[in-house]
Amino acid sequence: MKQLVLLLALSGSLFLAQAQEIKEDFKPSSKNQPGQEYPQVNSQGYARFKIVAPAADSVRVSLGLGGQGGTKLEKNAEGVWMGTTAGPMDEGFHYYHINMDGGTFNDPGALNYYGSIRWESGIEIPAHDQDFYALKNVPHGHVQQVLFPSPSTETSRRAFVYTPPGYYENPSKRYPVLYLQHGWGEDETAWSNQGHANLIMDNMIAKGETKPFIIVMTYGMTNEVRMGGMRNFKIDPFQTVLVKELIPYVDSHFRTIADQPHRAMGGLSMGGMETKTITLNNPDVFSHYALLSGGTYAPEDIKDKSKVKLIFLSCGSKERPDGVKSAAVALKEAGFNAVSYVSEGTAHEFQTWRRSLHELAPLLFKE
């Protein structure tokens, strides 16, 4: 099947309509459940969906070009619902779901990822730079699920801890630590499941592009806002969990270098907002700060310049890159070691944050 579609190419504020032929080189998405043929993606970034539900009245996929309300599927002669996005999707990972007969469901073909305060379907649009987060034949670090005691929330809380390759083989070596937060509606599984933080690190360490360090990922909310309400969000409960409970647990269960110069905090989106507040509140705990699509620091935010070793600010080119760039310039002019990074062609999504981690890692814990 070949067909012509209207490609809506949004490039900045330029709005260009052109005809593009869809290449019929569709392959199953790399985020499919084992053995599932659909959803599929092609080399141009189109996504094609197939849902078996012969008696359904309507099936729509939430993923599609912006402002078009997703992709409406059509029922074919066999009673199977199929459809292709109206244009190429951005490179990288996207959450989506199915709207069917008035309800919200997941695509039975795709794996699930926690985002938008539900386990969503996930799809991967091949990216020109996907090599940096590919699973390769290199030494791999471990991702450890830990359950740490949290007296303040009266439960055991979960974190994932990445220990780099070589951690076992060098039993007396100690490592710096990056505390890395997810965004709103996500949880502590995001950075390793959809972010591939472990593979990004494994690949860079294998090439000598970054120092090995530990990454700690935990849930950035406490129970009252588990369902996503942000209006009454207060930083104190999570700050207590992170600084008073998780950090001591990590420092007593992993071979960390347990001091301020060897401790970083970063986060994406809401996790950036948390990072900003917690780093400013705790200048003697963290020395390296990273906000990924998560705001900026102003020079006057920081009381003691000597305690800050790095400020990293990033976002996608489809977000507000000027704000990130100008904030880094202002910080540099004020004497901070500030770096900005803009991910080309991506928006407020995980490809921006995978690339941001890839840029951030080599800058951390330099002596």
Next chain:
Amino acid sequence: MKQLVLLLALSGSLFLAQAQEIKEDFKPSSKNQPGQEYPQVNSQGYARFKIVAPAADSVRVSLGLGGQGGTKLEKNAEGVWMGTTAGPMDEGFHYYHINMDGGTFNDPGALNYYGSIRWESGIEIPAHDQDFYALKNVPHGHVQQVLFPSPSTETSRRAFVYTPPGYYENPSKRYPVLYLQHGWGEDETAWSNQGHANLIMDNMIAKGETKPFIIVMTYGMTNEVRMGGMRNFKIDPFQTVLVKELIPYVDSHFRTIADQPHRAMGGLSMGGMETKTITLNNPDVFSHYALLSGGTYAPEDIKDKSKVKLIFLSCGSKERPDGVKSAAVALKEAGFNAVSYVSEGTAHEFQTWRRSLHELAPLLFKE
């Protein structure tokens, strides 16, 4: 809402119909997605489902009393589909899915668990003995995701490794290892996600009921049968992965006691079949054998009795407990240290296997 339903109590071959009043003490299942009110379970073991899909023609839940084809939901005045199982479910964890308008979907309210070669919805029926796998305020071990090199399958393969509490605090202590396999249609996530193997161990270790040991869980198939085909199943490819690739990786990346007396293998269902074949093929690798709803050994299967320290056979009372019991008797009469265990009131499901691990752990690695 109170209603009378026909309770079909299947007890062995006895078929008894009686009226039972459903108690309206339904609560969200502990396996629900965060904040989701449905599915619910009551104190008698009934499950109640709610699916929002006002335009659907029919919605059926695969879970229900045996032989009844699941539970048909009815649409109420608000367009919401609801229904309650016709009787109490067995205690413990069950996989299920939704059949809607001719397609197979998951319940948007429930968490997903890999079983039946797909990520299924999961529900937890409270069990009288659920305390032994509850999340408690005790020291917790870690569950580590490792990616180990597998030259025979030309990829990096995934395993989960449970390291017991105390593993970090005692940096010179070495531990015995149990290699523990999932069943057909499941994968390496099953024993920790739905089996709660880590919590079972944490709780027993806290009470001094078992020696601490390491548990290794990996995927028990190689790619050609990933989609579940068992007819052409050959043990060789997985045996190579386990014995030649995974064991050396574990012994070189964890503090194991790397010898036959301190290495056990166990598995549930298909994993029991694999355990039987691999232990018999490799008498110098494993010393403790455990088949959980996964067949039996006969005395003549084993060539050198002196190499076998334990044979553990178990199943649910709703399976074939006589076969398991008589096999253990025959093994004992032949001079083996054989133990049988029957889980009361459970079938070929995870509650049987959680209880089996709980019974097995204290028997392992006794000197």
